[in-house]
Amino acid sequence: MRLARDGDAGALGVLVRRHEAGMRAVALSLLGYGPDAEDAVQDAMVTAIGSIGAVRDPVAAGAWLRSVVRNNCRMLLRARRPQPVADAEWFLPPAGGPEEFLERAALRDWVWHAIGALSETDRLVTVLRHFSGVRSYEQIATVCGVPVGTVRSRLSHARRSLLASLRNTADLAHPDSAQQIGAREREAADAMAAAMRGDFRYVVDDLWWPDAELVAPVAARRGGTDFAVRGMECDLEAGVRQRLISVVAADDLLIWETELLSPSSDPEHCPPGAVWLHALSGGRARTVTLFHPVAG
Secondary structure: OHHHHOOOHHHHHHHHHHHHHHHHHHHHHHHOOOHHHHHHHHHHHHHHHHHHHHOOOHHHHHHHHHHHHHHHHHHHHHHOOOOOOOOOOOOOOOOOOHHHHOOOHHHHHHHHHHHHOOOHHHHHHHHHHHHOOOOOHHHHHHHHOOOHHHHHHHHHHHHHHHHHHHHHHOOOOOOOHHHHHHHHHHHHHHHHHHHHOOOHHHHHHHHEEEEEEEEEOOOOEEEOHHHHHHHHHHHHHOOOEEEEEEEEEEOOEEEEEEEEEOOOOOOOOOOOEEEEEEEEEOOEEEEEEEEOOOOO
16 A cells, blocks of 8 residues: 555555455445446546545555445436436546646556557547546547547446556556657647747648648638648737647647637637647647637
């Protein structure tokens, strides 16, 4: 328990496996046999990855894990009622952001290695759901161009695959994901600074393929690099500015989140933020989806 709290991925894997039977017993007692019980246990396992530091007494680890399962079961029971109920966050600490979850290098690299092993479609919905401002099923469906039911099924499949990979790789050494993310953060900061100077054409020429496409799903508009450059130029002429907030990077996926600043003369000119979803090929953008998340 003490090693797990200090970020030892192998110790955390052992801890979860040791208490898995007791966690499953709680789920079965509340939900009966079926996929919901297994989901409640898996959710608790991933919660442990992000929140194990909250358990101060090593003797209480098993009781804490069972209580997480119990809470997950109660949420599933409530979700069976007709009214919509928001999902429990299964990947991130309840009161924090991605940076709190990724602060310990061993756990960070372990998780990103597992995410990298997912299929392209499962990895996309997982990263959007848990590491971006595109959080709701409806928003993810819009960005991906698929029905909400497909998003749900992909997230469910991704969760099972991710847990299996985490169980199987806890004792292995993993590549340093911070190096890749850091390089992409510096690249994004330079690109956004150039765009705000009016040099977005150079950004596109440097980071996008010549035949890359920009997609705006909400507006149902799409076009090539000239379309993207014209859009940025129009925003600048209107007095709109963007400020980089965060960057998420995987092997073939890159997300920029920006804050949009409307001109003082027209404070409602633009939505508060944007998500730039880059689908990469050979390190450059093949498709860029521009989406404006709506809170709630």
